[in-house]
Amino acid sequence: MPSTTRQRFVIREVPEPAGAPAPLPEPAVADLRLETVMAALSDPLRLQVVRKLLLDREEFDHPCGWFGFDRPKSSLTHHFRALREAGLIRQRQYGLERRSHVRVEDLNARFPGLLELVMAWTPDQD
Incomplete structure (x- = not known):
């Protein structure tokens, strides 16, 4: 029987700036x-966006231009608003x-294990 190994992902923690x-x-x-969070993540x-913020962030928070x-x-405004209104991301206005x-x-x-699933997801490489 083949063994399966799960890759362990680590959320990059960055302290909130004063x-x-x-x-x-x-x-x-x-x-x-859960249904609202899953609906937002269905796109x-x-x-x-959520996966990149969890795995690749360089600062406490990032502008939408950072995602490339x-x-x-x-x-993009629509997508980020959907994530915020679902409760997945927190946004702050800087100017x-x-x-x-x-x-x-x-x-x-609220949903133990959800973020691990998001981190393990890989986008299709079409």
Whole structure:
């Protein structure tokens, strides 16, 4: 019987900087709903956003330009808003720029194991 080994992923933790702006409106931890979170993650681009923030982040939070998507700004705004309203990411307004990071602690408390599944996902290489 073949053995299966699971790759272990580590969430890159970066401390919150002092003086960070208050987060934009988001659902409370108790209000996070699995069906809403899964619906937001059903889009491959949004899934890729969350995975990249978990595995590749360099700072506490990142602007949408950091992801390198070749999409119109209005499209990206829609995707990031869907992630924030579902409770997956927290966004803060820095002047004209919104920066995002994953609500790791909140999601792990509410849906243990979900973020590990997101990290293990690999986008199709078409």
